Amino acid sequence: MKITEQIKLPIAQEMDLFEEKFPEAMSSKVALLNKITHYIVNRKGKQMRPMFVFLTAKMLANGIINERTYRGASVIELIHTATLVHDDVVDDSNKRRGFFSINALWKNKIAVLVGDFLLSKGLLLSIDNNDFDLLKIISVAVREMSEGELLQIEKARRLDITEDVYYEIIRQKTATLIAACCSLGACSVAPKDTEGIEKMRKFGELIGMAFQIKDDLFDYTEDAIGKPTGIDIKEQKMTLPMIYTLNQCNPKEKSWLINSIKNHNKDKKRVAEVIRFVKDQNGLAYAEQKMIEFQQKALNILQDFPDSAYKEALELMVNYVIKRKK
Known part of the structure; x- marks a missing residue:
């Protein structure tokens, strides 16, 4: 069994249900948008981010999650997808995971608008359900990701990046979104457990x-x-x-x-x-x-945290992150 399949075992049911729910979170009355989002959904990656949300939530709540957890996973995947679509425009990239990128197929203008649409859908999903605690977590992540990208561009021009600046760039660009996944998972099931949420954010x-x-x-x-x-x-x-x-x-x-x-x-x-x-x-x-x-x-x-199948899966995830081949 592949390590990613092992990690998914304790949340297999949740991941299956999430895959049913997620396309709804992207739906629109505009046919072109639906065509593009359908293309995106059918070319998804490993879905590590929703996995972090579900595993964290289940570890903190003894295996019992709720609709907020599913919304948290959808929000993070919408925001992540929006950033990938925008990144391909910024990097002038024609491929994403071996398939043509949105900007390659539909040009930059449409790609930027699709990214904006996905971002707004993510924010509205939280607002419409009064998940303002989840909204704050994700909004901080979006701000930090933008700052991290711009800090990298600014420093790359001069090639004067110190080790500390490098850590700050990768913390904002990459780590902040995974931190948001884990704090969203924790917050969705235990909104008053500030210590647990912060521990999982740091994790x-x-x-x-x-x-x-x-x-x-x-x-x-x-x-x-x-x-x-x-x-x-x-x-x-x-x-x-x-x-x-x-x-x-x-x-x-x-x-x-x-x-x-x-x-x-x-x-x-x-x-x-x-x-x-x-x-x-x-x-x-x-x-x-x-x-x-x-x-x-x-x-x-x-x-x-006490031993559980969810904790074990998160440990596997930590090891997978540094042993993966691509």
Whole structure:
């Protein structure tokens, strides 16, 4: 059995029901919108975010969840989908999970409007049901994600990202949404348990940090096609292996590295040399060590909760995040 199927076991029923409910949350009176949202629903990913919502809720409420939990999962998936649609426009990307992106099929203008529509549907789902506590959690996440993207763009222009700034960027860009999943799950079943909600928010944030560092490592390691991609280098994105290496090397090497990233990022041979140099300087080993530190801190938080199938599944999820192959 695949690890993702193992994780889903204690919430299989909830995930099946969620898949029935979610298309309703995206419905519209506009035929074009329904055609596009149908396309999105049929090309969904691993659905890790709803899984975090359900597992957290069930762990805190001894396996008993409610309609608020389903709404929380729908809201997070709507917001996440909206950000992916907008990201593809920003990155001028034609593919998403091996399929054509919305902007590739329907052009940028429609893609931006679809993203806006999904965002508004998510917010209205909370407002219409008076889930203002859930709305606050998700609104903070949307603000932070936008700030994180802009902070990365601002810093990428100068290539002056310190390790602390990098952590702040990935906390806002990636970790904040997973933190929102876990706090939404907790808040949906135990709205007055502020300590439990905060613990699960922190747990999600730590997982999100480990998740993003793992993503950044894929740029330097063998992927499904058998060679490092170097995409982050081509896009002048400063990730942890590179930041560490820049701090370790001598001025001459640093100058060569920065020149390579700024002026030779489309040269395959030069990019391959940069990847090799980062590996030789232990940039990957350092990033892996930091990723494991975040993972261990997340596992430590789970120890505060009694043993259950849901806790076990969350532990599996934490390990999956850093062991996954793509």
